[in-house]
Amino acid sequence: MTILDRIIAQKRIEVAQRREATPITALEQMPHFMRHCLSARDAVQSFRSTGIIAEFKRQSPSKGIINDRADVAETTQGYVRSGAAVLSILTDEPFFGGTPADLQAARIANPETPILRKDFIIDRYQLLEAKAWGADVVLLIAACLTPEEVAELSMQAHDLSLQVLLEVHDEEELERSITPNIDLVGVNNRNLKTFTTSIDTSLRLVERIPDTFAKISESGLHDAETMRTLFRAGFDGFLIGEAFMKTDDPAQALAKLVSEFNLNNTLSI
Numbered sequence: 001m002t003i004l005d006r007i008i009a010q011k012r013i014e015v016a017q018r019r020e021a022t023p024i025t026a027l028e029q030m031p032h033f034m035r036h037c038l039s040a041r042d043a044v045q046s047f048r049s050t051g052i053i054a055e056f057k058r059q060s061p062s063k064g065i066i067n068d069r070a071d072v073a074e075t076t077q078g079y080v081r082s083g084a085a086v087l088s089i090l091t092d093e094p095f096f097g098g099t100p101a102d103l104q105a106a107r108i109a110n111p112e113t114p115i116l117r118k119d120f121i122i123d124r125y126q127l128l129e130a131k132a133w134g135a136d137v138v139l140l141i142a143a144c145l146t147p148e149e150v151a152e153l154s155m156q157a158h159d160l161s162l163q164v165l166l167e168v169h170d171e172e173e174l175e176r177s178i179t180p181n182i183d184l185v186g187v188n189n190r191n192l193k194t195f196t197t198s199i200d201t202s203l204r205l206v207e208r209i210p211d212t213f214a215k216i217s218e219s220g221l222h223d224a225e226t227m228r229t230l231f232r233a234g235f236d237g238f239l240i241g242e243a244f245m246k247t248d249d250p251a252q253a254l255a256k257l258v259s260e261f262n263l264n265n266t267l268s269i
């Protein structure tokens, strides 16, 4: 059994419990439910964007505790001030230490920045939660969904005006999962079996992603040189968590990366 299998088994139990505790009608009455969603895709693709999707991540199965001190409102506001195009907020508690309250706090603190609900989505109920908590975009992980489920969930997400980031690890997942109701395609550089990261995965897959989607490279990124390589290969965006969260000042770490990336880009033109 892989870690992903364990997470999904746990997630099925969690979704059943949540559905009992909070019926759909209650989600629909929450203040953010009727909110107009922001476009994560435009935010990463716009001309002046840094392309950075900055993640609030307390812990992970591969790294254990990364940061158990950071305050979500303060950290995410710092990320935005430092140039994050989009925020990614983990809401999985058992494995990543995130909570629904984190997402709601990030929403209130950053009314003008698109927010990704980072979780393991297997059921329409979780899309309704994402909407109710104030998310603009949801993650669908190809490795744990059939092509039919990806198609169905992405259509349901669009019905709620949520955008969709489809995450793939290899050619096979990419080819079987692509459907029109996807906005961004993310290539995860982390091998979920070994936990090692390699940007070769991104560089290999980028040419196979149709240009109709924004292209995001995910995981294991921490330096401007690598971002520049990925940018030149065709990526619009970079999903980065640990490199920021492991420092005492995540926003400052982001600002430093942005200035190095810009400097390198200017010099190379």
Ligand SMILES: O=P(O)(O)OC[C@@H](O)[C@@H](O)c1c[nH]c2ccccc12
Pocket: 055, 057, 118, 119, 141, 167, 188, 218, 219, 220, 221, 239, 240, 241, 242, 243
């Ligand atoms: O912390 P990193 O190595 O910068 O990675 C961020 C992000 O890509 C990673 O957290 C992630 C990618 N896909 C996921 C799916 C679920 C949970 C987490 C993830």
